[in-house]
Amino acid sequence: xxxxxxxxxxxxxxxxxxxxxxxxxxxxxxxxxxxxxxxxxxxxxxxxxxxxxxxxxxxxxxxxxxxxxxxxxxxxxxxxxxxxxxxxxxxxxxxxxxxxxxxxxxxxxxxxxxxxxxxxxxxxxx
Numbered sequence: 001x002x003x004x005x006x007x008x009x010x011x012x013x014x015x016x017x018x019x020x021x022x023x024x025x026x027x028x029x030x031x032x033x034x035x036x037x038x039x040x041x042x043x044x045x046x047x048x049x050x051x052x053x054x055x056x057x058x059x060x061x062x063x064x065x066x067x068x069x070x071x072x073x074x075x076x077x078x079x080x081x082x083x084x085x086x087x088x089x090x091x092x093x094x095x096x097x098x099x100x101x102x103x104x105x106x107x108x109x110x111x112x113x114x115x116x117x118x119x120x121x122x123x124x125x126x
Contacts, residue, residue: 043123054089061095063102078109089117
């Protein structure tokens with residue numbers, strides 16, 4: 001018996017697998033970038049789109065404060081933030097229609113605890 005080698009390689013299954021993987025990656029990155037709490041971000045001229053691993057504080061339209069998608073009161077937020085290292089980044093996502101005082105209260109706690117890497121997420125105006 002003679003062993004004949006392959007003359008061609010069937011790449012269709014490989015292409016199918018790669019397309020499925022591409023679809024999964026594109027779908028999950030959309031969920032990661034948007035966030036789970038619906039927030040209409042304010043617009044800014046010089047908005048940066050850098051995504052970093054950070055502690056996320058979100059403030060929705062009603063003024064509810066979320067720390068990593070868990071609702072917190074202002075006192076619970078302060079107690080929860082004490083467990084994190086002060087060198088860790090904090091990302092604040094506040095709805096554009098939120099009362100300014102609520103945002104100022106959150107910033108006061110963050111700065112009062114000594115966090116220096118604080119970012120406010122905005123949308124680009126274009």
